[in-house]
Amino acid sequence: MQALTSYPIRLSLGLMFLMLGLVACKPDNPDPFDRESMLSNIGNEVLLPVHRSFLQQSQSLDSLTEVFVGNPTQENLGLLQNQWAFTKRSWKRVEVFEIRQASDLFLHNKIDKWETKAGFLQDNLEGSEALTATFVENSGSTSKGLPALEYFLFVEDALTTFTTAPLADRRLDYIKALTENLFQQATALLNIWEGDVGAFVVETENFSKGSLNQLVNAQVSLLCEILFEKLGKPMGKDTGGTPIGTKAEAYRSGVSLSLIMENLKGVKASFLGDPSLPGMDDLLDHLDARSNNQMLSELIIQQLDLSIQKVAVAPGPLVKTVETDGPILEDLYQTIRTCLGYIKVDMANHLGILITFKDTDGD
Amino acid sequence: MATKGLAARLLEPTEAFPLAIFRIAFGVLMLGSQLRFLLRGWVEDLYLTPSFHFTYDGFEWVQVLPAGWMYALVIGCAVMALGIALGWFYRICCVGFFLSFTYLELIDKAWYLNHYYFVSLVAFLLIFVPAHRVWSVDAWRKKAAASPFVPAWSVWLLQFQLGVVYFFAGVAKIKYDWLILGEPMKTWLSARTDFPLIGLWFDEPWMAYIFSWGGLIYDLSIPFFLLWSKTRPFAYLAVVGFHLMTWLLFPIGMFPWIMMASTLIFFTADDWRKWGKNRLPEKPHTPPVFQAKKVWGLFLALYLGIQIFLPLRHFLYQGSVLWNEKGLRFAWHVMVMEKNGMTAYFLSDPATGKNWTIYPDAYLIPAQERQMAFQPDMIQQFGRFLRAEWKKKGYEEVRIRAENRVCVNKQCRDVEWEIE
Numbered sequence: 001m002q003a004l005t006s007y008p009i010r011l012s013l014g015l016m017f018l019m020l021g022l023v024a025c026k027p028d029n030p031d032p033f034d035r036e037s038m039l040s041n042i043g044n045e046v047l048l049p050v051h052r053s054f055l056q057q058s059q060s061l062d063s064l065t066e067v068f069v070g071n072p073t074q075e076n077l078g079l080l081q082n083q084w085a086f087t088k089r090s091w092k093r094v095e096v097f098e099i100r101q102a103s104d105l106f107l108h109n110k111i112d113k114w115e116t117k118a119g120f121l122q123d124n125l126e127g128s129e130a131l132t133a134t135f136v137e138n139s140g141s142t143s144k145g146l147p148a149l150e151y152f153l154f155v156e157d158a159l160t161t162f163t164t165a166p167l168a169d170r171r172l173d174y175i176k177a178l179t180e181n182l183f184q185q186a187t188a189l190l191n192i193w194e195g196d197v198g199a200f201v202v203e204t205e206n207f208s209k210g211s212l213n214q215l216v217n218a219q220v221s222l223l224c225e226i227l228f229e230k231l232g233k234p235m236g237k238d239t240g241g242t243p244i245g246t247k248a249e250a251y252r253s254g255v256s257l258s259l260i261m262e263n264l265k266g267v268k269a270s271f272l273g274d275p276s277l278p279g280m281d282d283l284l285d286h287l288d289a290r291s292n293n294q295m296l297s298e299l300i301i302q303q304l305d306l307s308i309q310k311v312a313v314a315p316g317p318l319v320k321t322v323e324t325d326g327p328i329l330e331d332l333y334q335t336i337r338t339c340l341g342y343i344k345v346d347m348a349n350h351l352g353i354l355i356t357f358k359d360t361d362g363d
Numbered sequence: 364m365a366t367k368g369l370a371a372r373l374l375e376p377t378e379a380f381p382l383a384i385f386r387i388a389f390g391v392l393m394l395g396s397q398l399r400f401l402l403r404g405w406v407e408d409l410y411l412t413p414s415f416h417f418t419y420d421g422f423e424w425v426q427v428l429p430a431g432w433m434y435a436l437v438i439g440c441a442v443m444a445l446g447i448a449l450g451w452f453y454r455i456c457c458v459g460f461f462l463s464f465t466y467l468e469l470i471d472k473a474w475y476l477n478h479y480y481f482v483s484l485v486a487f488l489l490i491f492v493p494a495h496r497v498w499s500v501d502a503w504r505k506k507a508a509a510s511p512f513v514p515a516w517s518v519w520l521l522q523f524q525l526g527v528v529y530f531f532a533g534v535a536k537i538k539y540d541w542l543i544l545g546e547p548m549k550t551w552l553s554a555r556t557d558f559p560l561i562g563l564w565f566d567e568p569w570m571a572y573i574f575s576w577g578g579l580i581y582d583l584s585i586p587f588f589l590l591w592s593k594t595r596p597f598a599y600l601a602v603v604g605f606h607l608m609t610w611l612l613f614p615i616g617m618f619p620w621i622m623m624a625s626t627l628i629f630f631t632a633d634d635w636r637k638w639g640k641n642r643l644p645e646k647p648h649t650p651p652v653f654q655a656k657k658v659w660g661l662f663l664a665l666y667l668g669i670q671i672f673l674p675l676r677h678f679l680y681q682g683s684v685l686w687n688e689k690g691l692r693f694a695w696h697v698m699v700m701e702k703n704g705m706t707a708y709f710l711s712d713p714a715t716g717k718n719w720t721i722y723p724d725a726y727l728i729p730a731q732e733r734q735m736a737f738q739p740d741m742i743q744q745f746g747r748f749l750r751a752e753w754k755k756k757g758y759e760e761v762r763i764r765a766e767n768r769v770c771v772n773k774q775c776r777d778v779e780w781e782i783e
Contacts, residue, residue, distance in 0.1 A: 205555070205557050224724060237719065239719075240718065286566075291770075345775065348770075349773060352553075
């Protein structure tokens with residue numbers, strides 16, 4: 001009894017009752033923002049569908065490659081080239097989701113690591129090893145996936161290289177092996193996400209492994225890549241202003257700008273989810289996040305839309321227009337830079353998100 | 364007379380074992396901290412990988428050593444921490460730990476943390492504090508080093524250091540953002556609604572105010588409650604509760620553990636004896652008479668003066684310390700803001716008409732980029748680095764401007780910098 005009446009014990013009991021009282025009370029706002037619903041929306045309504053769509057496109061690409069290999073005509077080549085562009089665009093919607101296991105296993109690199117190493121591809125072509133999907137699987141990331149296919153499909157006088165030019169048969173074998181491997185990677189990626197989306201949805205905490213934290217970092221990372229690599233480098237931002245068109249992604253096929261557009265649409269979709277369900281915009285609104293006297297969610301959506309509009313009307317192909325249409329591209333560049341600022345700085349500040357996956361020891 | 368009285372009180376003998384408890388706790392935690400640093404691969408990630416480091420003014424000579432030496436430095440630091448815990452070659456280990464730990468911290472501003480600074484200060488003080496008089500290998504080996512008493516100043520000095528951390532961390536919170544806007548607590552708590560039991564209310568503004576005001580009152584008052592014997596046990600319970608809460612809520616690494624261990628220095632021998640019963644040594648008799656030279660008093664006064672001046676020096680500068688960060692480091696501005704930034708550099712060479720847009724990401728690791736993107740002195744420093752780089756490329760007179768978007772506690776601005 002003596003122990004029970006001592007002051008520390010009484011204080012501890014008092015605190016415990018206070019805590020129980022708090023738990024028993026209902027908060028003023030009984031409906032705090034449900035982050036799990038938001039992640040479920042993004043995961044189930046955007047993430048999985050874009051991966052499924054990419055798998056379908058990869059399958060079509062593999063089938064059309066088989067048709068072309070069996071009957072290498074100009075018409076079949078045209079169909080195959082178109083399908084490659086569809087597949088590549090479809091991939092650009094997936095790219096923003098390079099997080100969790102998909103990132104840990106470097107699957108994105110196996111599908112679309114640019115720029116491809118032309119020298120490696122040429123060496124393999126001229127070598128004696130059988131060019132199979134297994135051979136491609138064992139190759140490095142810079143000699144497989146969509147960029148490697150582009151190298152073969154969009155070369156000048158492409159049909160000749162597959163029909164009458166030296167090594168034409170091996171070239172056909174190689175593209176078949178590449179598309180087969182691509183389809184395998186797309187299948188593996190979707191399988192991983194189908195098993196992992198549940199964990200993605202429930203990991204709502206705000207530390208570095210939290211899903212929202214990872215997704216915002218991935219959005220920032222992709223917008224940085226667009227700005228620094230996909231636009232900045234061809235525009236000559238790091239070479240004193242001398243444009244280098246061949247620094248553009250997919251310059252051989254001339255679809256660089258449309259890929260940027262799909263990337264931006266992918267970022268927007270990952271931000272909104274299905275607009276009728278809770279997305280990151282709703283989370284920001286719930287927090288009453290404002291910037292420049294405007295709702296931050298609106299600012300981000302407006303800036304993403306503006307970027308998409310400007311890239312849609314920018315003259316292409318980028319490999320050439322960096323030389324001739326600098327001011328238009330500069331305007332696009334600045335629009336995307338502003339958009340990056342809103343997401344990387346304003347949104348991260350309002351959400352208390354750590355920009356970088358690096359674990360910290362900070363206070 | 365007052366000075367004489369104070370000197371006498373500083374030299375009054377007090378029992379040594381509470382100081383030994385502090386020494387052991389500090390040494391063990393620092394050993395753990397350095398091992399954690401090694402095991403997480405941070406030697407590689409934070410020191411060896413980056414090609415550029417943000418050195419401190421006046422300490423530009425503190426550079427990353429070759430990989431083998433860097434590992435040796437961290438391992439050496441861990442061994443010294445073990446030496447401190449064991450009280451084995453205590454003074455040498457204190458000097459070694461202070462030098463190695465501080466060297467590691469001075470390599471890069473991007474890795475500045477208040478609690479690393481605190482560790483350096485405590486290590487520095489331990490060089491002079493005789494915390495090895497009991498419960499140490501030194502006392503066991505050399506009877507001459509053993510004594511059940513130490514002068515009172517050696518305990519007070521560490522208590523003062525702890526008090527400075529808390530009190531000025533409280534002073535740093537007396538800001539409009541913290542008190543009136545409830546920031547950054549609103550931001551941080553609303554991101555943790557998954558927290559067990561009370562997380563349900565973390566979206567509520569009143570909860571942010573409870574944390575903000577509670578934290579402020581805690582910081583300002585806890586040293587005094589720890590000093591007063593009647594409130595000390597409850598104050599320590601509050602210390603444990605407060606730091607456990609921060610550990611659960613925020614990714615702040617070792618800080619809570621360091622503070623929970625360090626505040627043990629406020630417990631007297633009698634306090635420990637009350638709980639330790641027969642397991643602790645009996646109260647010794649015949650205390651020695653301690654003496655000290657005047658210069659030691661001057662040194663003490665100088666140290667105390669510096670410790671009080673540094674946290675207040677930001678008042679000498681115009682503008683908000685949260686934005687300009689002048690006087691922010693070494694001043695216990697602990698967890699006072701959520702700050703993010705993004706910086707781009709625009710270089711132009713009048714001689715050739717060439718223009719470049721450079722993002723620090725190309726040169727820095729992400730964790731460095733995150734820090735420099737909102738810290739004005741680091742923005743300038745990186746700009747000067749770019750100037751030097753371009754000079755090496757043959758562009759002698761390149762002009763550099765930085766555009767910086769920065770948000771502090773939900774207030775965002777675009778700032779332009781001319782690189783000096």
